[in-house]
Amino acid sequence: MDNLLTVSGVTAGYGPITVLRGLSLHLGAGECIGLFGPNGHGKTTLLQTISGLIRPTSGSIEFDGRELTRLRPPHIVEAGLVQSPQGNTLFGDMRVQETLELAAFSKHARDDRQSNLEKVFALFPRLEERRPQKARTLSGGERQMLSIGCALMCAPRLLMLDEPTLGLSPRLKEELAQAVGSIAKEGIPLIVVEQDVEFLMALADRLYLIEHGEVVREIDRANAPDHDEVMRLYFGEAAG
Amino acid sequence: MIETLLAALVSGLVLGSLYALMASGLSVVWTTLGVFNFAHGALMMVGAFVAWTVSEAAGLGLLTGIAAGTLVAALLGVLIERLLVRPFYGHRSMLLITVMTTLAAMIILEKGAQIIWGARLKQLPRLIDGEVSILGATISAHEAVLVGLAPLILFAIWRFTLKTRTGRSLRAVGQNQNSAALIGIDVPVAFAIAFGLSAALAGLTGALLGSIRFITPVMGAEPLVKAMIVVIFGGLGSLGATAGAAYLIGLIEALLIVWLGLYWTPFVLFLMMIIVLVFRPNGIFGGKE
Amino acid sequence: MSTRARDILVPLACLAVLALVPLVATESYTRHLFIIAFIYGIIASNWNLSLGHCGVFNFGHLTFFGVGVYTAAIAAKTFGINPWIAIWLGGVTAAFAAFLIATPVARLKGIYVVLVTFAFSQLAMQLVLSQSQITGGAEGMVRIPFMRIGDYSFVRDYKLGYYYVGLGLLVLSTLFLLAVINSPFGKSLKAVRDAEDYAESRGISVSTQRILVLVLSAVFTGVAGGFYAIYLRVASPEVFGFGTLALALSMVLIGGTGTTYGPIAAALALTFATESLAGIRGLEEARFIIVAVAMILVLRLAPGGLLGLLNRLKI
């Protein structure tokens, strides 16, 4: 198999609440996939499970031929699996600059710290302006930028973005789409969770529609995703 | 009059050094983990007792004793973190619960020390014998060592938490565990380091203090209360401010004792603390925000 | 059984049992323990109002109790006021003390509240100690007049009278707490605790609610203090001490900060549990360790408190 990431039959949740019910998906090397679906159906939970913040009760996750299910978060990040979480709650009392420097925490990320920092600032000039500011006082969009910036500082081999456009202005959203696209072109595979399906469709090779903790539809270039059809599907399912 | 003032100044310096060591230990755990460790004073007491057992009862020498006291306190700190603090991370009323569990740890340590070492007072010999005269006021050479050592230790901790990768990761963990985990910080290890460091500091302080004061199971209580006052004046959060406040309080206390007598000094200190917080809710040196 | 019915019937049944206890427990020792537990129950459940419901980490709660103790003692002994009235005066002065401390505390957050209220209790203790002409200083006040109705002295009949006064105060305090908690005011406390800005944006003044909650939580605490002084006939500065504070706080936490009955149940349980260990020689120090360990275990196994655990088991 040349799959970089394989999620098979993962069941997970919060204590007594089960959110993911035997979910499976996969991602090939250099591929970019998008997850979408109604609110509260487990997309964030899936990313958290992959990152090791939530222990699955069954199923397995394999990355680059390595079993991740038993590993703890620092080792998963060390392996290159990085995410920018939803809600972008960062380190409230740390300054932008400090946060970004610290984000290059894992061993292999440290070497490229300087060049990565430049990349992040090139992508989000606003962050460079706000370097000495504490994260807690950033505006909603700025915090989102910082969160994505942190993920990039980790030297990801697979990058997961959870609703990256949340609260971004239209222009920034567009710039972000380009930036993410160029990240993908550099060969870093992506998993993007988004409500904005158009944003996703422009970016992703394949889409998964997630509902009730399961993949209910897989759409890829091969079975010709017609834009209107996807929208209809999404509207129909979500409304129902 | 001048002489009395100088004596007060010097004794303020000694107190300030003690408070600085205590308060910075508290502050390390507070800034990184958001836990106010009420067992801090008890850890200091354990450090003193262990130092006494090793150096006096077992006769292995004072330096070995101090090292052992520091080490045992550090281990206990890690244990407290593991058993009494970590399980409550992320709990809604974590601050309150950890106040309670660390209080419980304090009770266990104090009563345990009473059972192990008995109710009788103990004392350690001094690192260096003899007296030193500073500005015409006499203090023991041992106290002078404490005065000299405190700023060094403080500086080292300050460097560590602000400038090193590990130190910074401690702060990050304190502010947001999940985000810290997502950039690859090993959260449990960070917790253990922070608590161990702070407890080692307490143990060392205790072992040094054991030559100046008597070692009793409750010897940590008074320094802990003073450290609390210091932390308020300094504003929880920055180590520099905490250290500054420690010396300030030490001096104020010594001067108050001269002017008002010991009786009203604690009263005035507490009153000052309340007034400070009314006008500067984040401490004298704390930012405004 | 519906939850509604359970919420009413279970406490009523417990009350009935408590009302009948003196028939079985005829000696004064057991009754004394119950009276002490009732007093702690009032302290803990009222503390829970500010601590649990409003998230004000008030470590000066025992000061309200101490103020009640001394008010009743001074009123009854120095001014010869009838003890029945003196008890309620304790509530009045405690509420006033709460108002004093609440004003600065209303603006503070988190651990700072702990520290300031702790300092406040130290201040109060020093004041009591230093005003020895009025308070008896470190020695305290003894021989405080006891309660009587007509010619009947409550000291007689193995404390039967005191038992029912204590139980009565506990019931009154609980009814009062229930009324407060179930009112919109009670709900606004939780709002203030969990989301200050949001609460402000809905017209709730955070500082006013905090001041009010501290004052309200002080009323019955002070009354309990008054009763304590009249019952034990002594007022001594140890009531401000750390031991009482730690004990009452552990009752709140073991009982569960969310519930009203939890701290009361914990007060009864802890009083009897520690007392049952007290008779064993050689275990005097270990007794505190056992209680501390038990408390940690409860917190770990049932963060919602013992009552929370019971509720979960039932479901």
Next chain:
Amino acid sequence: MSEPALSITGACKTFGGLKAVDDVSFRVNSGEIFGIAGPNGSGKSTLFNLMTGIPYGPSAGEVHFDGRRIDRWPAHRIARAGLCRTFQKDAEFPELSADETLQISAVYNGGQRRRDAADNVDKALTLVDFDPDRRTMRSDELSVYEKKQLMIASALVSNPSVLMLDEPASGLTKPEIEKLDALLIAVNRTGVTILLIEHVLSLLLSVSERLMVLNYGQILAEGDPQTVVKNPAVIEAYLGGRG
């Protein structure tokens, strides 16, 4: 022309050296829907904050509401006067149910008696189309969308004269946004003035009668929405190439 419901003159807010809101003046007419847009960090939320006093008032400038100057008032008093807002970040009272959340808002903010409050709670929850089965659940168990509904309903229940919404549509799905659109129109019809911060342009353009765009704390453009979005400066700073 109706009376201005709100008038802001020379409002400023500085953080250290940063002028987050820099001499902003505008008026909001009674009964209109007034949209606010602008790049991230341009001071939109700060503007809401200083108008409502949560958690701070303006560093300089004045806010007048209903003929009274309110910028020195404590936040809860402003809210009680009828200026009611929502937050950009999720906010809820985790232990309270939807019913209870609305009840305290009605009682404290609306100054209603308990009996009236109960009726208004029903009305407000129905208006936002809140799932009746979930009204007694703890708020922290609700989904993101439901929390948003709840936050809006808790503002509506106190019968505010001005409703201020900070990015209500972020994170919502398309169908949910459409529902929100309808809700805003319906609320506005009952006479409530609405201030709306939003990045979701479709919503913003479809409901607002006037639109203000901020940039670096200053007003970049103000006026008829369709005209404003064609303004080159706005396109450059905010909308980007695709418009």
Next chain:
Amino acid sequence: KIGVLAPVTGKAAADGQEMVNGAQMAVDELNKAGGVAGHTFELSVGDVGDASADAVATAAERLLGDRAMGAIMTGYASGSNFEIEMMAEQDMVYLVSANSAQTEGIIAPSPDDFGTVWSMTPSYAGYNTEIVPVIEGLVADGKLTLPNKKVAIISSDNPYSKGIAEGMVVAFGEAGWEVTENDLLPFGEINDWRAFLAKIRQNPPAVLINTDYVSANAATFMNQFMEDPTNSLVFIQYAPSVPEFLELTKEKSSGVVYNLLGGVLNTPTNPRAAEVLGKYKAAFGNEPGTYGPALYEQVLIYADALGKVGDPSKRAEIGAEIAKTSKQTAMGKIQFDPATHLSVQSNDGVPIQFYQIRDGERILFYPDQYATGSFEQPGWMK
């Protein structure tokens, strides 16, 4: 059954443990001898912990509630002795060894209501006044030379220390001394006496008195005084009598003076004391202070009264019997004053004893008939 009410835990645990030991020793001894009037004894301990009113009341209630309880002993249980009333209400035999001022305050107004409560310690009035004639006597005898007639007093805020300090101020004043300092400290741990000592060094008095009875505080005081001693006679209330005081101060306390009322009268003319001390040391391996022997003697006094009455449940009668006690004990000859229920202070009864510590030895130098040595000018004084 015999109850002991004692602070077995908390700050005063050392005292409390000693109380229990002393009582235990007496009980064992009595039981070995076959008991009294056909009764053997069992000890039951009520811990008063930090002496809060409810802890004391609860412990007392527990002991009182035991139907088999014949008598309760204590060194001290609370600062105010309020528990005396609980005991009297139930006609419980209660023997106390401290806080006699409080005991007197409660009992003196109506001694008949307290028929079963008796105090082994005499009135503390002696602490206030006796020191002046003793010091002046030493000067008159040429054993002590003092530079002036000034006295500095520091005390701590507890009924015992404060009361004695106040009494001393009056006594010295009446004898024409100048009181240069009269400071009060909060009660509790004191780690730094230097501020006070600095004032002393500015204006050295002939006599320096510290009435804080906590031995650790007193030891710190002594050590810090010796850092730069002034030409003053140092008198410390009670604390130097505690065995560990010597361990804590070592050679630094050589020369200090203290006195005791109702303390163990360990002198050749009172062989009883040496006997009790010896037994205690044999049983528990360390030197007791005051409370071990005191509780031992208390139990024996009770046993004597019980022997005469025969029935432990006739507690009022036993109380009346105790009133008649006249017994040579480790503390001297115990007789009770019917007006206050305190033991009577006199050189033939329970005397006030003045000691000086020299080279780790406690030398009893007053009253003369018990003296084991004579006073010497302390080494630091010119």
